[in-house]
Amino acid sequence: MKYISTRGQAPELTFEEAMLTGLARDGGLYVPAEIPTLSREEIAGLAGLSYEETAFRVMKPFIGDCFTDEEFRGIISRAYEGFGHAARAPLKQLAPNHFLLELFHGPTLAFKDFAMQLIGQLFQTALARRGDRVTIAGATSGDTGSAAMEAFRGLSNVDVFILYPHGRVSEVQRRQMTTPQDANVHALAVDGDFDDCQARVKDMFNDFDFRDGVKLAGVNSINIARVLAQVVYYFSSAVSLGAPEREVSFTVPTGNFGDIFAGYIAQQMGLPIKDLVVATNQNDILHRCLEGQGYHKGDTQPSISPSMDIQVSSNFERALYFAYGKDSGAVAQLMDELKSGGFEVSQGAMQALGETYKSGRASEEETLATITSELAASGELICPHGAVAVKVANEQREAAVPMVTLATAHPAKFPAAVKQASGIHPDLPARMGDLFERDERVTRIANDLAALEAHIKANIAS
Ligand SMILES: *Cc1c(COP(=O)(O)O)cnc(C)c1O
Secondary structure, three states: OOEEEOOOOOOOEOHHHHHHHOEOOOOOEEEEOOOOOOOHHHHHOOOOOOHHHHHHHHHHHHHOOOOOHHHHHHHHHHHHOOOOOOOOOOEEEEEOOEEEEEOOOOOOOEOHHHHHHHHHHHHHHHHHHHOOOEEEEEEOOOHHHHHHHHHHOOOOOEEEEEEEEOOOOOHHHHHHHHOOOOOOEEEEEEOOOHHHHHHHHHHHHHOHHHHHHOOEEOOOOOOHHHHHHHHHHHHHHHHHOOOOOOOEEEEEEOOOOHHHHHHHHHHHOOOOEEEEEEEEOOOOHHHHHHHHHOEEOOOOOOOOOHHHOOOOOOOHHHHHHHHOOOOHHHHHHHHHHHHOOEEOOOHHHHHHHHHHEEEEEOOHHHHHHHHHHHHHHHOOOOOHHHHHHHHHHHHHOOOOOOEEEEEOEOHHHOHHHHHHHHOOOOOOOHHHOOHHHOOOOOEEEOOOHHHHHHHHHHHOOO
């Protein structure tokens, strides 16, 4: 299995190389050269298996021979052993034929743990074998950073630097990033918004002297290993609901497009997914683009679902690559136009996107109203990200097709909005009850490439 860049100018890599590299050297994102498929029998054979065994069978074709079966089974088992639910990704019913996929039982209470815990174990195994060490830099709108720090803390061959927008993450998110005491994980509060953080990380990767000097690696949602880890719960949930005999639809609260793109891969692998619905908050650039209005950056409006507050949706590049029939030249040109504000999508690519994705948006008021109404209707307390998706799912779902809505975070990660809508203060699970008493460790830093690079160089273990 080979991995190629969406922009066509970077070397082909194996799974392990693509994972350790993150962003391709031509600025593009790695994608599998061919998406492998599972037969109907293989999909039917997933019924009743553990989450871990499902993960092994779904991801194995992407991994090739980078890890032995025994190594890979061990990696998966260590990745998910810290989860607080035996099913890892349990389904809960909200209404007739409407299900919530709870993806928040990992150590940082958000779905990012599914990919990050796995990638931590994959990195550790690969680097130990190579006798190598790397520096991981990542930008976060809140949940990626804590998931990365939790997954990599204490590992001897990795330093982790996480950039988050100062003052724009929830207190629980911030504390999850500033309280790990392990010397190899570092929280950086940047004076800027999430797009600034993401842009500075991209700049570091494009500064080849720095990149090679500190052996920079990325675990942001652009990392193909993360996307592939997320393909698994589309299979586990759809099979629980009757796939491959029955079609299933999914609604996904979307920001960087990694999670929903994993759904596209599952569909291409042969999982009978009817609709893939992109749900956005008031930062609805993706919804507008999918409605045919082009992709044009504006200002980010801070919302109560902050992990979706973006203008530059990195993984959308992968969706465009496939919608443009794998034309990497066309993708490179669109991404060039994006630097100066935005681009229009060709008619052919719009048609391809329209065949794959539906979309909708929820305003702040609609998000709050959905938390309130869902509590009354089903007794479920839903975080604002999940509420955005439930609102959109209710508009889009068809009675005869099961709809799975992804609940990407635990309500206790966003207590202010949840309390405002429901009157209930959601408690953290007992295993995190002392989060507010732990000491915080963070460096406030300018939105400036030179300052960031100097700080990282000065703080890596060598
Ligand atoms: C990251 C995140 C999202 C958005 O996921 P993408 O893969 O970036 O589209 C949604 N909800 C929560 C809680 C998140 O942490």
